[in-house]
Amino acid sequence: xxxxxxxxxxxxxxxxxxxxxxxxxxxxxxxxxxxxxxxxxxxxxxxxxxxxxxxxxxxxxxxxxxxxxxxxxxxxxxxxxxxxxxxxxxxxxxxxxxxxxxxxxxxxxxxxxxxxxxxxxxxxxxxxxxxxxxxxxxxxxxxxxxxxxxxxxxxxxxxxxxxxxxxxxxxxxxxxxxxxxxxxxxxxxxxxxxxxxxxxxxxxxxxxxxxxxxxxxxxxxxxxxxxxxxxxxxxxxxxxxxxxxxxxxxxxxxxxxxxxxxxxxxxxxxxxxxxxxxxxxxxxxxxxxxxxxxxxxxxxxxxxxxxx
Amino acid sequence: xxxxxxxxxxxxxxxxxxxxxxxxxxxxxxxxxxxxxxxxxxxxxxxxxxxxxxxxxxxxxxxxxxxxxxxxxxxxxxxxxxxxxxxxxxxxxxxxxxxxxxxxxxxxxxxxxxxxxxxxxxxxxxxxxxxxxxxxxxxxxxxxxxxxxxxxxxxxxxxxxxxxxxxxxxxxxxxxxxxxxxxxxxxxxxxxxxxxxxxxxxxxxxxxxxxxxxxxxxxxxxxxxxxxxxxxxxxxxxxxxxxxxxxxxxxxxxxxxxxxxxxxxxxxxxxxxxxxxxxxxxxxxxxxxxxxxxxxxxxxxxxxxxxxxxxxxxxxxxxxxxxxxxxxxxxxxxxxxxxxxxxxxxxxxxxxxxxxxxxxxxxxxxxxxxxxxxxxxxxxxxxxxxxxxxxxxxxxxxxxxxxxxxxxxxxxxxxxxxxxxxxxxxxxxxxxxxxxxxxxxxxxxxxxxxxxxxxxxxxxxxxxxxxxxxxxxxxxxxxxxxxxxxxxxxxxxxxxxxxxxxxxxxxxxxxxxxxxxxxxxxxxxxxxxxxxxxxxx
Numbered sequence: 001x002x003x004x005x006x007x008x009x010x011x012x013x014x015x016x017x018x019x020x021x022x023x024x025x026x027x028x029x030x031x032x033x034x035x036x037x038x039x040x041x042x043x044x045x046x047x048x049x050x051x052x053x054x055x056x057x058x059x060x061x062x063x064x065x066x067x068x069x070x071x072x073x074x075x076x077x078x079x080x081x082x083x084x085x086x087x088x089x090x091x092x093x094x095x096x097x098x099x100x101x102x103x104x105x106x107x108x109x110x111x112x113x114x115x116x117x118x119x120x121x122x123x124x125x126x127x128x129x130x131x132x133x134x135x136x137x138x139x140x141x142x143x144x145x146x147x148x149x150x151x152x153x154x155x156x157x158x159x160x161x162x163x164x165x166x167x168x169x170x171x172x173x174x175x176x177x178x179x180x181x182x183x184x185x186x187x188x189x190x191x192x193x194x195x196x197x198x199x200x201x202x203x204x205x206x207x208x209x210x211x212x213x214x215x216x217x218x219x220x221x222x223x224x225x226x227x228x229x230x231x232x233x234x235x236x237x238x239x240x241x242x243x244x245x246x247x248x249x250x251x252x253x254x255x256x257x258x259x260x261x262x263x264x265x266x267x268x269x270x271x272x273x274x275x276x277x278x279x280x281x282x283x284x285x286x287x288x289x290x291x292x293x294x295x296x297x298x299x300x301x302x303x304x305x306x307x308x
Numbered sequence: 309x310x311x312x313x314x315x316x317x318x319x320x321x322x323x324x325x326x327x328x329x330x331x332x333x334x335x336x337x338x339x340x341x342x343x344x345x346x347x348x349x350x351x352x353x354x355x356x357x358x359x360x361x362x363x364x365x366x367x368x369x370x371x372x373x374x375x376x377x378x379x380x381x382x383x384x385x386x387x388x389x390x391x392x393x394x395x396x397x398x399x400x401x402x403x404x405x406x407x408x409x410x411x412x413x414x415x416x417x418x419x420x421x422x423x424x425x426x427x428x429x430x431x432x433x434x435x436x437x438x439x440x441x442x443x444x445x446x447x448x449x450x451x452x453x454x455x456x457x458x459x460x461x462x463x464x465x466x467x468x469x470x471x472x473x474x475x476x477x478x479x480x481x482x483x484x485x486x487x488x489x490x491x492x493x494x495x496x497x498x499x500x501x502x503x504x505x506x507x508x509x510x511x512x513x514x515x516x517x518x519x520x521x522x523x524x525x526x527x528x529x530x531x532x533x534x535x536x537x538x539x540x541x542x543x544x545x546x547x548x549x550x551x552x553x554x555x556x557x558x559x560x561x562x563x564x565x566x567x568x569x570x571x572x573x574x575x576x577x578x579x580x581x582x583x584x585x586x587x588x589x590x591x592x593x594x595x596x597x598x599x600x601x602x603x604x605x606x607x608x609x610x611x612x613x614x615x616x617x618x619x620x621x622x623x624x625x626x627x628x629x630x631x632x633x634x635x636x637x638x639x640x641x642x643x644x645x646x647x648x649x650x651x652x653x654x655x656x657x658x659x660x661x662x663x664x665x666x667x668x669x670x671x672x673x674x675x676x677x678x679x680x681x682x683x684x685x686x687x688x689x690x691x692x693x694x695x696x697x698x699x700x701x702x703x704x705x706x707x708x709x710x711x712x713x714x715x716x717x718x719x720x721x722x723x724x725x726x727x728x729x730x731x732x733x734x735x736x737x738x739x740x741x742x743x744x745x746x747x748x749x750x751x752x753x754x755x756x757x758x759x760x761x762x763x764x765x766x767x768x769x770x771x772x773x774x775x776x777x778x779x780x781x782x783x784x785x786x787x788x789x790x791x792x793x794x795x796x797x798x799x800x801x802x803x804x805x806x807x808x809x810x811x812x813x814x815x816x817x818x819x820x821x822x823x824x825x826x827x828x829x830x831x832x833x834x835x836x837x838x839x840x841x842x843x844x845x
Contacts, residue, residue: 208828208830209821210830243827245821247755247757250650297830297832304829304833304836304837
């Protein structure tokens, strides 16, 4: 039995990694959901409860690979979405078929979410705007692509975003779009903010209070823009909404703060540097999601609708 | 309602003439005639209580003088004559009465003096946009005028925040007289900002004025009222649970009189009890919601059910309400709260909230090591009770008074507060001093968590602590130290007023998190929960 589980785990993780390799542009949560759907199709469980348990186990496996908030929130939402219907049919196989159909529907919906967000957000970028962004976010890239396609002229400042210099990747992608881009040090955010008109960043997770969890350095940027009175916009798809409610930086669970490999290998986490931080809702102006343009207090409304 | 206005027309015009000559006083016969006509119309529309009202009205006839006659207990304060009265009589309007009439157009229609009605019509047609009043608490709310063409629906101010309005007081007196409940009189000089609230003395409990045996009020309710007014039963949850238990006793002892339906008669039996309890101590939001629930459950009883079954059903409903909304909710809230308490935390609590004490005891039992700072304030000194309970469990505690709160806050990691009610705009209504603690905690960047069950959520909206509050006995502030009692003769000093407030409201910006049995929500999501709850029902 244990041997079986181990085999399944390896298969699962391989499938997940393959998804990420094939299409580097999709969100990790989407890849996770595709994997879970595949798992559902192959599962040979006998009961609904057993099915739920195995799906939860599969999600746990995937978070073991990629510890980001998005994967765990995506998994939970997937589970919710398919089980919201199920239980009218007596026959398990018919139930499973329903679930698979709903799973496909869910996947299709969320694949469209990035374009919906881009459509909403690009109107907020005016001609001649100077935008500040942080690290590498595919959603922000899509938004800027759309704005460029609408023949808007704007320039972008990107922070380098150590420790993995993801900002340089973003700068490369933007240069390909012929957008004038400057890479700045993480420490230079306060310096550059007076030249900037608006700040747009992505999010790894959106929490119940309306705050966000994102790459380390976001909180600093939000504090500085609040002081400079610059609008701070967040773009995120709705599957990133997660049922967490951190009160402060300390309150964010450790499993999200560090990379998955670090969590497994390192004994004393206090010597490791966290890779994400929490930005409270009071610093955020607006959130652009595929559910619409929301204020931070409206996020809780939407979460209640999704989850309750 | 329109036709009643039309038929009254010729009568009212005559009376207006006569009233003018007599100096605005109706004779008894006219009053009786009007009353009869009005009742006749009401009978055609209303289903309940016509007979009872007539009887009580007839009782009152010898008593009533030229004071305004009380309206029959049928509640819908429909505007009888607003629509079709073509020409209001041009009676000169004294300014003060006009103001009073404008204050409560829905209520004033109850006045049977015709010239007053006519005067109000003049008022109403001139003043279209009345001030929108604050939402009413559930037990005293009455449905608004449906077919009023002249003006949109006007909400009435609840009675308990109009203590300085003599007409409201008179109306209240009449209503209590009819229900055979003694009226409690205010005590002492009231600070002018709060003169619209009642202020009672604990040394004069309402029960002294009751006759023995009191046939109108059930003894369980009398006992409850006394416990409320003397402060023996205090605290939002305790009061609600005591109320529900007393109602269970009432229902057990209840027998339906012949020719009456249980669903309607029982509700009417409960009304004087609620007035009595309101006189003993103003009802809290949680009690209001509980009463609403009971009345709804009673109204669902169909006439087919036998009395015994109906009573058992009601008793079970009450039991399940207590169990679901209070006891199990506390367990759920404790579960969520324990996630937020970590090792080595220093938690600040204020006063004595049964829910917060429960949470801390549960967390301690789970083995989390934390330290508690209990903040207390005069004159109630409720923190001592909380301290006693926590120390008994073995939790290490510190005790300070509220004046020291900015001194100890740098050491605090979290603040846990209980709530009396959560208002629809996200404001938290709680014991006086809570908003102070939330403010200082915000200044020190300490997270503030409010724990509140959903049955305490109310539809009211309030942005300050003045509009609707409770004034406790001012003599509580008198203290004897070293044999000297400083404020003993405070009533003699004309310029001195003692203010003993009970509640205050905290804005949602100071609160980081509200923990309810539905989960953890931000303060601004209270209306969403209310909406979801209404949809459920």
